[in-house]
Amino acid sequence: MEALVGAAVFDGTETRTDVAVLVEAGRIAAVLPRDAVPADARLTDLGGGLLTAGFIDAQVNGGGGVMLNDGPTADAMAAIAAAHRRFGTTGLLPTLITDTPAATAAAIAAAAAAVPTRPGVIGLHLEGPHLAPARRGAHVAALMRPMAEADADQLIAAAEAIGVLMVTVAVEQAPPTLIRRLADGGVTVSLGHTDAAYDDVRRAVDAGARAATHLFNAMSPLGHRAPGIAGAALDMGALWCGMIADGHHVHPATLGIAIRGKRGPGRCFLVTDAMGTVGTEGTVFTLNGRTCRRADGRLTLEDGTLAGADIDMAASVRLLVERVGVGVEEALRMASAWPADMLGIGEMRGRVQAGLQADLVHLREDLAVRGTWVAGVRNGG
Template identity: 65%
Template sequence: MDVLALFGARVFDGALVRERAAVLVAGDTVIDVIGDDAIPSDARKRDLSGGVLVPGFIDLQVNGGGGVMLNDGPSAARMASIAQAHRHFGTTGLLPTLITDTASVTESAIAAAAEAAGTVPGVLGLHLEGPHLAPRRRGAHLAELMRPMTDQDAELLIAARDRVKTLLVTVAVEQVSTKLIRRLSDAGIVVSLGHTDAGYDEARAAFDAGARSATHLFNAMSQLGNRDPGVVGAVLTAPGVSAGVIADGHHVHPETLRIAHSAKRGPGRLYLVTDAMACVGTQGDSFPLNGRTVFRQDGRLILDDGTLAGADVDMASCVRYAANTLGLGLEEALRMASLYPAQLIGDESRGRIGRGAKAEFVHVDDDCRVLEVMCF
């Protein structure tokens, strides 16, 4: 068996940083993590000469990258372009994300994800963020395309789950009954609450029915209030629920994110998402979105009326922000970018470096700047 030994860097295995460790790789799989003084004599060796070797980042909300948006014509090739653009920033697994669109575009996205499954590196499935969202919390989505979920819609999604390895669906409580949430969850679909003005009780009922996540916590949802804790309060107090957060310094105040991180009851966790748009990996200053123009200004993406439209950020930048600005430390920031999202989607082969894990790594310096991305 041909074995490659990676050594000379500290190794973050998903739980903690290990000093003087070596990672043994055979094919596309980690076969062991050992002390660097125990490397087999017949292994090929590569000295990384410092830095930290970490699991590849996993981003469960990626609308676009490399100059393209998934909504502009869903295809496996477009998903591949998006994945390639984000790989430069350490993301080795992602869910291409379709924001609210027509039924035909949604069906095209499902077909594209099915085609990409197992053949397009980095594409783990599909995130459908709409159309079953609440117009009152529409954000940059088109309200006229939002609608309640029907039994037929649920059947389409359940059938799609058989073709797409990971299917995450963002829904508003106002548009989807708890009965349908239970059906989706029982079928293996990850149901996430988002773009909803539901109260605390309604949100908890949705979680009791099987919803397991919230989409971009704090953004486009009811807030923590003195008489109604809202969706935010329901997320923070529901132990089995996780939530994506956009850690870019624009979507949520840093102190708010610190409070949420401290308050979140486990085992559910806060995990990092980029909510990235087409501009990631490009120098462009604008791009089209559902017939409108999104402008890139001072680290934000905005519509004409100032509404935030996704984020101009990559995952490595989110990790640095969480580690340094939020003060969560490198290890927790890395878990939020790899282990926690992997756990949410039930992928035990990602988010860690250990026996049986995918050999997908990011070599970063001590400031978590990407030196190299390795996918075997």
């Protein structure tokens, strides 16, 4: 048993001082007063800072120079997870953007192999191909198509094999009957890359849709007469809202308005939508065979279209605190507890509580990462 001491602890509800986090067999055994640590526990003094739950990122296209679409394998997923771990992310969903049926099948097989064997890989996010060409963003419209019954069969089987499967669909391409089948089959259905009207979103939510993918981006906007999916996502308590907080995809003021205005119980949570540039010095990469460039914190196609994000989760938390005015505790929840709850794994990850997996991050006072633990194993710091 190891006792982590010497740092304040944010457990997901409150920040506590003079406490110890006991870690044993990869799990949090207890959070208890410092003077109640068992005599046989090995003490690790963190020397200040803040210890909190490791970050959970439900949308990660790449990292460490690796893009999942370039080769969807278990090793690629492991490399992406390792690149993001140094920035506090202890669990992520490698994300395949719209691609061919063969690439989708390969990603599903890779995730089924990676989840039990590659630390930090906790599932898979398929962002497409059932998206609306009118809201394609950086995706290839020619690869988009309506969802069929056979696609739903494949996704339900994948959810059983992987455990955590998130699928982004456009309302135009996935009727409520198929959304209901997916939700009943254990798939987390997120709505995105869609021009859906408010009432269309309501029907999808009634069928079991659970989230909105990168709120405001590649979707019908919030208007005063037509709320669109952006307005629907904020108004409908059943939906959780993923948000890219890099200062480029969404203006910081808009992030703040959305966070303050979101109707519960669903919450706004952070995603990075990160590309392979995270953790590297590279300035050029490819996406579905197209050249993307990195400059001034932005990743763009040749025509200027944003192509994912060049940000990690710790930097996203800092942006919320420093530029949006979100309190530290809520910013940390948006990176850990809320994505865990959205994915239905809040009883296993996302908080510092007895019985949960010991996925932790140690932060400095400026919220930079000093070290992480995945299942009780420390990385860095």
